[in-house]
Amino acid sequence: MRITAMSKRKSKETSSTNGECISQVQRILRERFCHQYPNGKLFGVELQYKHLLELLKRTTIHGESNSALIIGPRGSGKTMLLNHVLKELMEVKQVRENLLQVHLNGLLQTNDKIALKEITRQLQMENVVGDKVFGSFAENLAFLLEALKKGDRDNSCPVLFILDEFDLFVHHKNQTLLYNLFDISQSAQTPVTVIGLTCRQDILELLEKRVKSRFSHRQIYLMNSFDFKQYLRIFKEQLYLPAEFLDKPFTQTWNKNVQSLSEDKTVQDVLRNHFYCSKDLRSLHMLLTTDPSSAWENSPRLLPALVIKHQGLSVLEICLIIAMKHLNDVYEGEPFNFQMVYNEFQKFIQRKAHSIYNFEKPVVMKAFEHLLQLELIKPIDGPSLRAQREFLLMKLLLDNNQIMDALQLYPNCPTDVKQWATSSLSWL
Incomplete structure (x- = not known):
């Protein structure tokens, strides 16, 4: 015991x-x-990684101000590249204890007033600003940065401004936010670096002349190569x-x-x-x-x-896959056509289903074609001009275990459908 x-x-x-x-x-x-x-390594962007890392090191460690744009299509890894660089920088004690980060997004900060309020919040300076009234955006921003100083330039906290959806900030009135951020990144005051992330390849053409003149013209391209x-x-x-x-x-x-x-x-x-x-x-x-x-x-x-x-299959499409599964079991993997699958589905509807609507045949055909498009089934032969599409021979590219695993993951799958899938008999 x-x-x-x-x-x-x-x-x-x-x-x-x-x-x-x-x-x-x-x-x-x-x-x-x-x-x-x-997480892990970055592939195909080693040069861009090195460039951005050196750029931010000059700000965070050596107190230099700068500006740069990370440009690439959506999903190319712009944010991930920046996060990797920041993760490495934060392993340096000097950077971790002193670097201040301000993250803005053009979808959220839709005008300069909202942007300035967000900058104040992220720098935790609401109490410093208080009820002070400023004549302009530039004066307000200058006051915030002045309040961050610890004395001389070498002892000032470096500030990193990250502007996601950078191209949307271009539409702010007179591009005042961009002008002032780029302007202070060229000054000899608090070390500031401005990093913009955008998918617009023509972004420089959208900048006003006075804004462009204050930008460093450093551009880092990501192309998913x-x-x-x-x-x-x-x-x-x-x-x-x-x-x-x-x-x-x-x-x-x-x-x-x-x-x-x-x-x-x-x-x-x-x-x-x-x-x-x-x-x-x-x-x-x-x-x-x-x-x-x-x-x-x-x-x-x-x-x-x-x-x-994750391909967004409907319950009808799941039912067609189960019908194909039963046909494979009965005919030992022999090819099938749409008409056979449709007949199998109709027998299930008539005998067992209490929660599945009886779809019209053209709707079922549309679902069948979607499975073909997703390459979950494939034709045995090439398309023929003479053969009717209902009778083209097909093969299912999923085995029984994969289908059952998918049903376990499928949200809110009707009980009738699950029971049909686990049944060892086909209603032929």
Whole structure:
């Protein structure tokens, strides 16, 4: 009995440890995917990283003022690049204790008054400003920076202004905010650097002449130049747990599963389709955003199942996939056509379904074509001018395990549909 009790206690402790690990995994992946928290290496932007790091070091360590623009299409990694640089800088004690950061966004700070209020809030200087009345935006901003001084220039706190959606600030009246920020970045007062992030390639043409004359004209371009091999490495880096994770055996097992996942041909096909549609890393993050506990249990089959969840499939499309699954089971993997799938779906509706609407045939055909477009099914032969589309032979590219995994992840899936999927019989 003592051995049994010890065994139960050990099992309970192991379960508790795994639960704690899963919670930590959720936190880490949430930071990476939702908040663009820096992780691992940057691929294809090493030169841009070095350039930006040296630029900010000159401000944070040597007290030099500057300005620069990070330019690239949406999802090219502008924010992630900046976060990586800031993470490295914050490891330096001098920077960590002195650097002040002000983050503005053109979508939120839609005019100079709102922007100035946000600058005051982030610098925690509401009490300093109080009820003071200033004649202009420039006077107000100059007062804020003057209040930050500790004496001479070498002892002043460096201030980093980060302007996301930089092109939207161009539309502020007379571009006053940009003019004053660039102006103080050229002055010999408080060390200030202004970093703008934008997807507009023509951004310099949008600046007024007086604003452009005060900009340093430093531009860092990101163009998503990595290839698919590097894309796979990025995929792995996004899922890997860090070496300092709280449980070493858990970390080793998790990372080994991630490696196996990246080598799976089905997973690579999904990622390749994603890669050729868009190199936007946020799209990859959306694909990977799931319950990490599922990833821990079924990581080798995770991605194919997630395709069904994240491609926005309707219940009707899920039903068609289940119909194909049953046809595969009955005919031992032989090709099928739309008419066979439609007949199978109709039998399910008539006999079992209480929560599924009986769709018209053209609507079902549209759903079938969507599955073809997503490459969850594929035609056996090339398109024929003579063959009617209802009778083109198709093959399902998902196996039974992947379909069942997807149903577990699918939100609010009707009970009738789940029961139909688990049934070993087809209503032929």
